[in-house]
Amino acid sequence: MKLFFLKAMLFLMFLTLFSCESKKQKQEPKAYKAGVILSFDDAYVDEWYNADQALKKYGWKATFNVCRIDSIGAPQIKKLLQMQKEGHEIAGHGYHHYNAVKFVKKYGINEYMKQEIQPMIVSMKKKSFKVTTFAYPYGERSDALDKALSAKFKIIRGRAFGGEVPEKQDSYFNNSKIVFAFDIDNSHIHFSIPYVLELLDYAKKNNKILLLCGHKPVKNVTENYQTKIETLEFICKYIKQHDLKFYTSSDLDDLLPQK
Numbered sequence: 001m002k003l004f005f006l007k008a009m010l011f012l013m014f015l016t017l018f019s020c021e022s023k024k025q026k027q028e029p030k031a032y033k034a035g036v037i038l039s040f041d042d043a044y045v046d047e048w049y050n051a052d053q054a055l056k057k058y059g060w061k062a063t064f065n066v067c068r069i070d071s072i073g074a075p076q077i078k079k080l081l082q083m084q085k086e087g088h089e090i091a092g093h094g095y096h097h098y099n100a101v102k103f104v105k106k107y108g109i110n111e112y113m114k115q116e117i118q119p120m121i122v123s124m125k126k127k128s129f130k131v132t133t134f135a136y137p138y139g140e141r142s143d144a145l146d147k148a149l150s151a152k153f154k155i156i157r158g159r160a161f162g163g164e165v166p167e168k169q170d171s172y173f174n175n176s177k178i179v180f181a182f183d184i185d186n187s188h189i190h191f192s193i194p195y196v197l198e199l200l201d202y203a204k205k206n207n208k209i210l211l212l213c214g215h216k217p218v219k220n221v222t223e224n225y226q227t228k229i230e231t232l233e234f235i236c237k238y239i240k241q242h243d244l245k246f247y248t249s250s251d252l253d254d255l256l257p258q259k
């Protein structure tokens with residue numbers, strides 16, 4: 001009889017333990033494959049389209065954060081729609097490309113939403129862009145802005161400005177809807193191929209998603225805000241050779257914990 005009780009007790013303890021364990025697991029971040037988000041800001045549609053032609057062979061996917069949607073010509077809108085159809089993401093980067101922090105200081109958050117965010121969403125949706133994520137112009141952000149924009153976007157991207165060792169870099173997805181990207185434009189002071197290689201190796205080894213951003217893809221650099229096609233080729237080759245995954249910004253939404 002005693003033995004029966006002991007067995008029953010043990011069984012109950014096991015059950016409690018097991019249910020605690022499964023509850024704990026639900027709150028833990030979801031498992032995902034190491035990968036890279038390549039994003040591009042502003043409105044260099046022709047150059048993005050050309051880059052897409054060159055990098056298609058790697059099965060790449062990119063996120064294009066578009067600003068000033070109503071100043072973009074009809075042929076370029078057509079190209080953007082085609083790229084969206086191919087699996088690239090077309091995201092928001094401001095209706096006017098205002099510096100959010102400076103604008104809010106002067107006119108307040110409500111005015112920012114009214115002038116910079118709402119018309120952008122309306123116009124982009126009207127043109128059939130899904131627009132579910134946003135990248136801050138100049139990477140200028142604040143906690144109050146993050147909060148206001150959280151209601152409108154699944155993922156909000158700032159910039160990681162430093163060139164610190166990979167384990168201290170902010171440019172990895174950290175199970176948060178606020179993310180930061182490292183700039184791979186040629187003129188960026190911390191950019192170099194060996195450093196990007198370090199960042200990629202760290203993502204691969206530690207199962208992380210690395211966020212990178214650039215502006216205008218070019219063959220030969222002539223001014224600021226240009227990303228060499230050669231750099232993009234290097235990154236795409238690494239991704240293929242090391243079995244990393246191409247993510248877009250909105251893919252991160254599915255990886256957020258407790259969803």
Ligand SMILES: [Zn+2]
Binds near residue numbers: 067097
């Ligand atoms: Zn910009």
